[in-house]
Amino acid sequence: MEIQGQLLHRKENTSERQANLREGDIYRAKIDSRTSHHEAVISIRGQAVKATFSGTLPENDRIMVKVEQQTRDGIRVTSIEGESRHNKLQTRSSENQIDRTLSRLDQRQITTELRQATQQFLDRDVFLTRESVRELNRFLHHGKGTLDQRLDTVQALANKGVEPTTANLQAVHEALHGKSLENHIRQISQSDVKESIREILQSDVKSAGRQWNKLNLPQNNGQNKFHSNTPANQSRFSAWQQTIANEANLQLAIEKIRSEVSNQGLPQDILQQLHQGLEQAYDFLQKGRELKARQELTQIILAAQRNMPQSTAPVTTGEQLPQEVLQYITNQIMQSGNVPSKDILITEVTERLAKATDEFKAFQRDVTNQLSRIQILIQQLKSQGVQQTKPMLETVIRQLDQALLKNNWLLFTDMKTEKNVLEASSMLAKAKKHLTQGQHEQARQIIREVQQTIDKLMYKPTNQRVQHFISREVSWLESKAPAHRLTQEFDNTARTLTHNDGSGRQVLEGFRSLGINREPELAQLLANGKGHEAVDQQRNVRTVLLQMLRGEEDSGRQQQLQQALQNLSGQQLMAKIDHQQNMQMLMLQLPILIKGQAENLQVFVNSRNDGEKLDWENCSLYFLMETKKMGEVGILVKVSERALNITLKNDDPTFQSKMEPIAHKYVDKLKDIGFQFQGLHFAPITEEQGSHEVSKQENGHKELKPTMTKKGFDYKI
Numbered sequence: 001m002e003i004q005g006q007l008l009h010r011k012e013n014t015s016e017r018q019a020n021l022r023e024g025d026i027y028r029a030k031i032d033s034r035t036s037h038h039e040a041v042i043s044i045r046g047q048a049v050k051a052t053f054s055g056t057l058p059e060n061d062r063i064m065v066k067v068e069q070q071t072r073d074g075i076r077v078t079s080i081e082g083e084s085r086h087n088k089l090q091t092r093s094s095e096n097q098i099d100r101t102l103s104r105l106d107q108r109q110i111t112t113e114l115r116q117a118t119q120q121f122l123d124r125d126v127f128l129t130r131e132s133v134r135e136l137n138r139f140l141h142h143g144k145g146t147l148d149q150r151l152d153t154v155q156a157l158a159n160k161g162v163e164p165t166t167a168n169l170q171a172v173h174e175a176l177h178g179k180s181l182e183n184h185i186r187q188i189s190q191s192d193v194k195e196s197i198r199e200i201l202q203s204d205v206k207s208a209g210r211q212w213n214k215l216n217l218p219q220n221n222g223q224n225k226f227h228s229n230t231p232a233n234q235s236r237f238s239a240w241q242q243t244i245a246n247e248a249n250l251q252l253a254i255e256k257i258r259s260e261v262s263n264q265g266l267p268q269d270i271l272q273q274l275h276q277g278l279e280q281a282y283d284f285l286q287k288g289r290e291l292k293a294r295q296e297l298t299q300i301i302l303a304a305q306r307n308m309p310q311s312t313a314p315v316t317t318g319e320q321l322p323q324e325v326l327q328y329i330t331n332q333i334m335q336s337g338n339v340p341s342k343d344i345l346i347t348e349v350t351e352r353l354a355k356a357t358d359e360f361k362a363f364q365r366d367v368t369n370q371l372s373r374i375q376i377l378i379q380q381l382k383s384q385g386v387q388q389t390k391p392m393l394e395t396v397i398r399q400l401d402q403a404l405l406k407n408n409w410l411l412f413t414d415m416k417t418e419k420n421v422l423e424a425s426s427m428l429a430k431a432k433k434h435l436t437q438g439q440h441e442q443a444r445q446i447i448r449e450v451q452q453t454i455d456k457l458m459y460k461p462t463n464q465r466v467q468h469f470i471s472r473e474v475s476w477l478e479s480k481a482p483a484h485r486l487t488q489e490f491d492n493t494a495r496t497l498t499h500n501d502g503s504g505r506q507v508l509e510g511f512r513s514l515g516i517n518r519e520p521e522l523a524q525l526l527a528n529g530k531g532h533e534a535v536d537q538q539r540n541v542r543t544v545l546l547q548m549l550r551g552e553e554d555s556g557r558q559q560q561l562q563q564a565l566q567n568l569s570g571q572q573l574m575a576k577i578d579h580q581q582n583m584q585m586l587m588l589q590l591p592i593l594i595k596g597q598a599e600n601l602q603v604f605v606n607s608r609n610d611g612e613k614l615d616w617e618n619c620s621l622y623f624l625m626e627t628k629k630m631g632e633v634g635i636l637v638k639v640s641e642r643a644l645n646i647t648l649k650n651d652d653p654t655f656q657s658k659m660e661p662i663a664h665k666y667v668d669k670l671k672d673i674g675f676q677f678q679g680l681h682f683a684p685i686t687e688e689q690g691s692h693e694v695s696k697q698e699n700g701h702k703e704l705k706p707t708m709t710k711k712g713f714d715y716k717i
């Protein structure tokens with residue numbers, strides 16, 4: 001399933017909407033624009049309509065209106081004011097109004113759950129059709145999960161202002177209550193590898209023998225040197241090769257084999273040989289060359305097996321193939337191909353870096369020139385120049401933010417340069433405030449400092465980031481089995497999100513490699529005539545899943561792939577920003593590495609709109625994840641004017657003593673990107689149930705996970 005960009009907007013159906021506005025009915029409305037003392041454009045159930053008020057316009061934008069008459073130009077309404085009267089009328093008419101609405105949409109069986117859900121969507125001006133109400137009712141009573149989970153999904157969808165179609169309901173439900181994306185991908189990859197092994201192992205023994213002969217391998221006739229080890233040794237080395245073939249996460253396979261190698265009592269030379277091979281494989285993996293790592297490790301294990309003291313050869317059967325045949329099987333699964341020549345790769349990297357250098361120089365020249373002009377205008381015009389210089393300053397701030405988000409030159413430079421650009425954007429925001437308050441000299445001083453900072457920037461690509469780019473290029477140019485490409489891209493995403501030196505741009509690249517913002521960015525590139533740059537936007541987990549789904553015929557595998565895509569689509573919807581709403585609520589699931597294993601990190605964001613972006617200087621973030629040793633860990637971050645208050649939440653009584661020294665160590669790094677640290681707090685992640693409450697869990701505790709409300713994600717402490 002794929003949710004396109006247009007699904008993130010509400011559909012228009014003027015005739016059906018107009019029919020839903022009945023004379024005498026009372027509606028919640030929002031004043032979009034005031035045209036006179038008696039007229040305004042208001043939004044009712046997602047429809048923008050011209051309204052003439054019987055009295056003067058109310059002061060508040062959120063109002064209750066009674067439709068008196070429909071006119072050619074719009075409607076004539078009466079504003080219902082007064083809290084007590086509002087509540088009385090709402091209590092008396094709301095339920096009947098919902099029932100009438102559902103009846104007009106051909107919904108005959110109206111349940112309490114459907115009435116409640118419909119009210120939530122209408123309160124957020126979400127347009128409902130006959131089909132969407134039918135799907136909403138079906139989901140409420142026959143969807144996956146418990147009723148509470150389904151109601152939670154409906155509330156989340158309504159609060160995001162998204163129409164309750166089948167696709168949207170399933171996607172958000174999967175993101176909120178289904179398995180994590182990490183679990184889906186591991187299952188897909190493991191089933192793919194196991195199925196390939198099973199098919200090859202079940203092939204005719206004669207066919208295996210013919211493939212063995214193609215490799216020009218020595219026959220095991222008991223007379224030549226491919227004498228086998230003892231049965232115990234044979235089983236040991238065979239198990240390691242099976243681990244390499246079966247384990248989708250190669251880093252886990254390396255760690256498992258390393259721990260087993262040390263406990264097997266092998267000869268010293270064999271141990272040294274295996275440890276060197278494990279280190280080589282790990283190095284290849286860190287460089288993004290998973291295929292090479294698997295092949296090298298397989299060959300090392302095979303060579304070590306040959307160097308073991310020989311014994312009587314075991315009988316070879318269809319269930320116990322020779323090691324060389326197992327190696328052939330492994331190579332077939334990997335589907336290795338020819339990597340492009342070194343010269344082509346060097347040319348590609350050189351061209352990218354040359355283009356990035358030109359982009360940086362153009363950016364630097366343009367920004368410094370604009371800042372110089374702004375300084376001159378402020379000095380000459382002072383207060384009279386605010387209206388002229390303020391838009392110019394906003395343009396420069398957008399340029400800096402654009403560089404942080406999308407300019408390719410920032411992908412190759414060091415973290416210091418990225419921090420300088422981030423700091424420059426923040427300083428110009430302060431200068432804008434000074435300018436608005438009439439403090440012209442303070443604003444001009446800050447602008448001069450920013451200009452000097454930008455002018456002194458030196459563009460020096462770092463080896464680490466260039467090597468990362470090269471490894472990704474090679475990875476996508478190599479021919480690989482889809483399941484292994486999927487695993488590698490997912491693991492690369494987890495590494496990017498975990499090991500990024502605090503780089504905001506690298507975190508954004510992690511989002512992109514998941515494919516969460518794939519459709520909007522593709523549409524933007526095509527709209528701007530940059531279709532040639534769309535190739536990079538196709539290199540992500542979502543694209544690989546879509547390709548696998550198109551070529552999959554097995555119904556079981558199709559379901560696995562669909563669920564993984566629904567998880568990503570649900571995250572897209574939960575991360576949708578509605579600029580018409582002041583408060584924004586976002587939810588994401590991100591893979592991060594903990595001891596080499598990708599774990600699921602849930603991220604909840606509350607923030608207000610700041611123009612076309614979120615107000616990151618004033619927001620709340622909540623991070624929630626499950627750990628093997630400490631159980632659930634929550635991190636609540638509240639930001640007010642860049643001042644941070646952090647609360648770490650866990651039920652382990654030793655949590656604070658273990659985490660406090662580590663937390664203070666990392667909190668100090670926040671100062672490098674312009675935040676001020678105010679306080680560190682600790683709290684449990686669950687609370688005791690009162691005696692009058694019925695516990696829903698056997699341990700008598702109430703779990704406090706974030707729930708979506710109209711005011712944001714509610715995460716109690």
